[in-house]
Amino acid sequence: MALSSGLGTVLTFFLFxxxxxxxxxxxxxxxxxxxxxxxxxxxxxxxQAFLKAWKYACEYGGRSRVLIPPTTFLLGSVTFQGPCKGxxxxxIKGTLKAPTxxxxxxxxxxxxxxxxxxxxxKGGGSLDGQGSAAWGYNDCAQNSQCPPLPTTLxxxxxxxxxxxxLRSINSKNSHFSIFACNNMNISHVKIMAxxxxxNTDGIHIGSSRNIQISRSxxxxxxxxxxxxxxxxxxxxFDVFCGPGHGISIGSLGRDHENDYVQGIHIRNCTFAGxxxxxxxxxxxxxxxxxxxxxxxxxxxxxxxxxxxVIDQEYCPRAPCIPEARTNSLLR
Ligand SMILES: *[C@@H]1O[C@H](CO)[C@@H](O)[C@H](O)[C@H]1NC(C)=O
Ligand SMILES: *[C@@H]1O[C@H](CO)[C@@H](O)[C@H](O)[C@H]1NC(C)=O
Ligand SMILES: *[C@@H]1O[C@H](CO)[C@@H](O)[C@H](O)[C@H]1NC(C)=O
Ligand SMILES: *[C@@H]1O[C@H](CO)[C@@H](O)[C@H](O)[C@H]1NC(C)=O
Numbered sequence: 001m002a003l004s005s006g007l008g009t010v011l012t013f014f015l016f017x018x019x020x021x022x023x024x025x026x027x028x029x030x031x032x033x034x035x036x037x038x039x040x041x042x043x044x045x046x047x048q049a050f051l052k053a054w055k056y057a058c059e060y061g062g063r064s065r066v067l068i069p070p071t072t073f074l075l076g077s078v079t080f081q082g083p084c085k086g087x088x089x090x091x092i093k094g095t096l097k098a099p100t101x102x103x104x105x106x107x108x109x110x111x112x113x114x115x116x117x118x119x120x121x122k123g124g125g126s127l128d129g130q131g132s133a134a135w136g137y138n139d140c141a142q143n144s145q146c147p148p149l150p151t152t153l154x155x156x157x158x159x160x161x162x163x164x165x166l167r168s169i170n171s172k173n174s175h176f177s178i179f180a181c182n183n184m185n186i187s188h189v190k191i192m193a194x195x196x197x198x199n200t201d202g203i204h205i206g207s208s209r210n211i212q213i214s215r216s217x218x219x220x221x222x223x224x225x226x227x228x229x230x231x232x233x234x235x236x237f238d239v240f241c242g243p244g245h246g247i248s249i250g251s252l253g254r255d256h257e258n259d260y261v262q263g264i265h266i267r268n269c270t271f272a273g274x275x276x277x278x279x280x281x282x283x284x285x286x287x288x289x290x291x292x293x294x295x296x297x298x299x300x301x302x303x304x305x306x307x308x309v310i311d312q313e314y315c316p317r318a319p320c321i322p323e324a325r326t327n328s329l330l331r
Contacts, residue, residue, distance in 0.1 A: 026062025040071040047076040058084035065089040077105040079112035087118040092125035102134045105150035112154040119161040129171035135197045149173040164188045174201040181208040189216045195243035197221035205231045214238050223248045229259035236266045246276035251314045253286030260290040267297040277307040284313035
């Protein structure tokens with residue numbers, strides 16, 4: 001009797017673990033950054049506390065939720081890496097502020113996510129890149145010898161992810177960068193920077209496929225959305241762009257042979273007070289490149305200076321001939 005009931009218990013436990021292993025059904029668990037040493041005074045750098053919360057969340061096998069409560073945190077340059085054992089959510093309820101000093105960022109990133117599968121970033125909070133001091137280096141936009149400025153939110157090698165209900169303001173460089181990602185949905189984001197802030201692209205996509213951007217408002221000093229080489233199957237709808245330089249494909253053909261952009265669908269988007277509307281550009285002179293299968297539907301232009309631009313001699317800063325560039329670097 002005692003033996004059979006003992007065996008029953010063992011069997012029950014065994015089944016219990018089998019089920020959890022197989023279905024990834026461990027309960028959702030919150031990892032509040034406050035429990036890992038975060039200080040919400042807006043002055044203390046919380047990089048270590050955030051990374052520690054991420055580490056424990058990443059090692060948990062179930063649905064991990066890193067929680068940033070609704071208050072203001074200063075956060076230095078951090079990259080949250082996978083692979084993780086279960087699905088990850090990053091819930092930003094408060095405001096994260098970047099350091100103003102541009103020299104303190106690693107790999108041109110303020111907040112990075114990389115090598116992840118099944119990531120959600122959401123929460124209704126804000127990312128404040130505190131870019132205005134960095135934009136002061138106006139010459140940097142013209143001068144390749146300046147240190148590159150950090151992107152606010154960078155996704156590299158991330159699959160099956162979602163970003164929604166998030167605000168990004170005053171990034172030092174691009175707001176969001178998506179590189180080598182597959183299957184990402186971005187919706188209900190609000191991205192803002194002044195119309196005269198240099199290089200503050202809203203969403204910059206390269207080497208990525210199956211990306212959907214919808215129900216969002218983007219107003220910046222550069223492209224609202226830019227798709228460069230390797231962007232494939234990008235679906236953009238219900239996006240309001242303005243101010244900014246519009247939605248751009250390219251420029252292609254500057255550094256690599258066979259740059260391509262393929263399968264772009266842009267529908268029901270509004271451009272208001274923008275320098276351009278929709279734009280396709282290849283570099284001058286251009287290496288062999290391809291942009292194909294592009295559809296633009298129900299595009300509304302309100303006071304867009306150049307509603308449709310197809311530029312096969314893209315030359316942002318004349319003169320573009322190689323000799324002249326060399327000369328200007330020697331100056
Ligand atoms: C993302 O998907 C690609 C295949 O599309 C795969 O090679 C890569 O390992 C995946 N990355 C992660 C972090 O799961
Ligand atoms: C993105 O949204 C589409 C529906 O519009 C859905 O089929 C797809 O699974 C979503 N992807 C992710 C990663 O949530
Ligand atoms: C077009 O986008 C706007 C938001 O910019 C939205 O309110 C509207 O419902 C969309 N229209 C259709 C037909 O989806
Ligand atoms: C048109 O857009 C420009 C910026 O491109 C802005 O300065 C101007 O005020 C806008 N005019 C109207 C009537 O909205």
